Amino acid sequence: MGHAPDFETLVERHRREIQVHCYRMLGSLADAEDLAQETFLRAWKGRDGFEGRASVRTWLYRIATNACLDVLARRPRRVLPDQLGPAGEPAGPIAAADLPWLEPYPDRLLDGAAPDTTGGTDDPGAAVVERETIELAYLAAVQYLPPRQRATLILRDVLGWSAKETAALLETSVASANSALQRARATLRERLPARRAEWTAGDPTAEETALLKRFIAAYEAGDPAAVARLLHEDAQAIMPPYTLWFGSRAAIIRALSLSMDPASPDCIGRFRMLPVRANRQPAVATYLRRPDEREHRWFGVTLLTIEGGVVTAMAAFESLGAAAWGLPETWPAGDGARHSPGKMQSDA
Template sequence: MPVPAADEFEARTEPHRGELVAYCYRMLGSLHDAEDIVQETYLRAWRGYGDFEHRSSIRTWLFRIATNQCLNLLQHSSRRLIPSAVGAPGDPSDIAPAADLPWLEPFPDLMFSSAPVDPGVVVVERQTMRLALVAALQHLPPRQRAALLLRDVLSWPAAEVAELLGTTTAAVNSALQRARAVLEQVAPEEQKMVEPTEPVQRKLLDQYAYAFEQADFAVLEELLADHVRWEMPPMPTWFDHRDAVLRLLRAKLDPAQARRLVPISANGQPGFATYHQVPGGQFHAHALHVLTIEGDQITAVMDFHMPGFFHKFGLPLTLPV
């Protein structure tokens, strides 16, 4: 087998890495697993590059390898969860300890840097990365998940999807109908959500950062929708409606403790990295808030208590005083 030239291989494959990671993340619900799969995809592509016959594009070839690797992994792994998929909402006085479950992970938008540059494609890419949708995808069987993403997100022809999955075009179309029906049941509000204008969102985010840092519960009450949902993976307890969320925040936010919020963008949604100050010391990484905003109110907060993800967002674990 001919040995590929490293420079040629990198030049032709590297532009697709970000898009591949995003695709595998949607399939798996885990950034760590997605990065591992993409690394394995590139290793397999490198080994097989000398035999690549150019009957399809490099991009299509890479996605074929990645899809098969995802399907292989999903044969032996559970779907990624969010707390509201585990049980009923809890009470702020009884927050459960962290549970050893396969939780959905956040995806830093900065990793879209090598995705397609066409603005319309980028909008679709980011909309299909939203947390509610990725969580809903986890309810689909793996092959349905792949068919939906390849057809509806990547716009592959049904015949190519059928060839990759080893089935017929009719079977692919049938799987798509079932997958879309499940998504409509699991996350119907996500399909109809109207996002705020940029000035409204910017004002709301500024108010949220101020209110959270200052433990200003009056402002937080104004910002939170009545039907707001607050989830804190890896803790399985979650909270539904404004009153319960405010009770939680009053229990969590000590007015005497200093906090700092650093803006982030995750899963195509705005958010913040939160840092809490230790007495007399530095600010330490605490959690990643990913916000869902409708109109001029916050309807959901996914409060990822996963400091290990801060570096994925280009953030340090500590901030100076």
């Protein structure tokens, strides 16, 4: 492998895509960061054994997959609230649950993760950050797969590895690898939303941008009725780390009417929001000023599913800090930042 600088040059250009691979396997940004680091540590320790029969990228993916399988062998799958029980109704304060929650992934970390293949020396099946294999629904469905099925599916259907390559990595037969892939695909067909292809995809459209502006305005105004006009009748809302989730527009609005009303004992405060992207989906970064506070502090990120010009699902996460999104922990003083989200992020 050569001297240390050569090693670093060869492997570091793959760091982001390896981290995305670990995220697909594990469903956690924090775990993905740790396992990407573990991958490069293992690669460093084993660099003298690299014989060049495969590309550096393939070698790193093999190390990363095995590192993730080691973790999955001793950890439970990550979950979302709607996988744990039926929808509920708002009834005052709710308690958080210490569970292995699925986490979102900021698009700012996805950008640049697709490899540069212009040199012509990399694998033809190199990883590409496609929306359908990074969106939250896909990651939630993948969590149902046993670890080796999960690895098989990602290696074959996301990375484009052959059955022979996959079987070699997993130390199994080609027939067993093909069988695992078919079982994994069947599970995904059962778990993925039926109308997933109709969701907003790709770069934000003018309609999506306008909807996000209305969504933000409604929340910042503390106006549940305005939020209601943007939601589908059967809209769902999940809020990890809380197991309670809502399965209708009516239930969501009843909850917001309590949490947004300054006269209610359940009022949590006033919001400020910025449009962001996560898992290749539209999202909003949220700051909250609680009733007894003077500053808007980081609260979390809410991913939106948009279909037919309305929001059909909201997934609000409090598990990641502002730094993951390139944002400050408190809302900057002055109204200028509110109207310049791009500047706010670049200045963070």
